Amino acid sequence: MCQPKPFLGQSTKTIGQSCYGKAVALFTILILFTANLLATPPRDDKKLKPEELMARHLEAMGSPEARNAVKWRTVGGAINLTLRLGGAGNVAGEAMMVSTERRFRYGMKFRSVDYPGEDMAFDGSQVHAGFLPKGGRSQLSAFLTQQPTILKEGLLGGVLSTDWALLHLDQQQPRLDYRGLKKSSGRELHEMTYRPRKGDASLKITLYFDPATFYHVRTQYNFQIAASIGTKESPEQNPESYLTLTEEFDEFRKVDGLMLPHKYRLQMSVQSPRASAIYDYTLTVSGIVHNQPFDEGIFKLK
Numbered sequence: 001m002c003q004p005k006p007f008l009g010q011s012t013k014t015i016g017q018s019c020y021g022k023a024v025a026l027f028t029i030l031i032l033f034t035a036n037l038l039a040t041p042p043r044d045d046k047k048l049k050p051e052e053l054m055a056r057h058l059e060a061m062g063s064p065e066a067r068n069a070v071k072w073r074t075v076g077g078a079i080n081l082t083l084r085l086g087g088a089g090n091v092a093g094e095a096m097m098v099s100t101e102r103r104f105r106y107g108m109k110f111r112s113v114d115y116p117g118e119d120m121a122f123d124g125s126q127v128h129a130g131f132l133p134k135g136g137r138s139q140l141s142a143f144l145t146q147q148p149t150i151l152k153e154g155l156l157g158g159v160l161s162t163d164w165a166l167l168h169l170d171q172q173q174p175r176l177d178y179r180g181l182k183k184s185s186g187r188e189l190h191e192m193t194y195r196p197r198k199g200d201a202s203l204k205i206t207l208y209f210d211p212a213t214f215y216h217v218r219t220q221y222n223f224q225i226a227a228s229i230g231t232k233e234s235p236e237q238n239p240e241s242y243l244t245l246t247e248e249f250d251e252f253r254k255v256d257g258l259m260l261p262h263k264y265r266l267q268m269s270v271q272s273p274r275a276s277a278i279y280d281y282t283l284t285v286s287g288i289v290h291n292q293p294f295d296e297g298i299f300k301l302k
Contacts, residue, residue, distance in 0.1 A: 050176035053190060053209065054166055060214040061159055066257030070290050072100045073162050077262075077286040079108055081115075084278040093117065095283050099161040102168065103299045106157060108281065118281075120144055122151040122163065123299040130301055139279065140268050143243055147223060149199035150245070158216050158249050159260060160285075165194070166216070173197055184208050184218060185248075215252055215259065221245040241272035255288045262288075 079095040093110035105121040118140055119130035127148035129141040150156050154163035175195040182191040189208040208218035223243045245268055249261035262285040270277045
């Protein structure tokens, strides 16, 4: 209780008003503090099991009926390529992604003579990747050819593809390991490693999910190429190099009952003592169409 003695020339009335003001201020602080506690959701530090995380992710995508209703999906939009290391520049173009069940194709066309685009596909059994005009492969094409697991498992493209790996876990039966909430690109996300039953064990695959929505927002593939010593037939020595492929998904919107991203960024990073480069492919989705079938031959590159 506020019972201060008069100080110098203060009257008892003035002191009473001062006590009342302090009490109101203290009461207001308590209300604001309590409201802030109630407004901040308690952090769930419980470690999820992989199957729990997957169940929440699929639920976030849409109902089983909405997921099962889609037999074909076509995704199209404008794409922009930005070269950050090993040079600089921007190239604009168009891209289209077509998928049905366990088959997938992603093509990019750029307005460039030297680099007209990329083409990658999985026809249900084999992985295909396109060549450059002079017969060589781009860094992205070479990586996907060397690591076909990315396309075979249905990982590339995430939920934009009907071949999305997490829709076919009963067939793929990968080893999933939930790592908890981790910082990734400045965000705290659920982290889970994905290890295919078959394929190169040196390829590290990590999936990330938003803790509020359980949308799949990021996949990272890491691969290290060991240094090689020259031989009589091939005297050139190759230093150790690191390859990283990163997918990021954003701007989720509902399409036919399914939450699908409308911004898709694919980044290819090559780090080597001889040369380093970072390629950013950013697709801004302008349209998603379901159940408009294409000729089956579209999944085999000519």
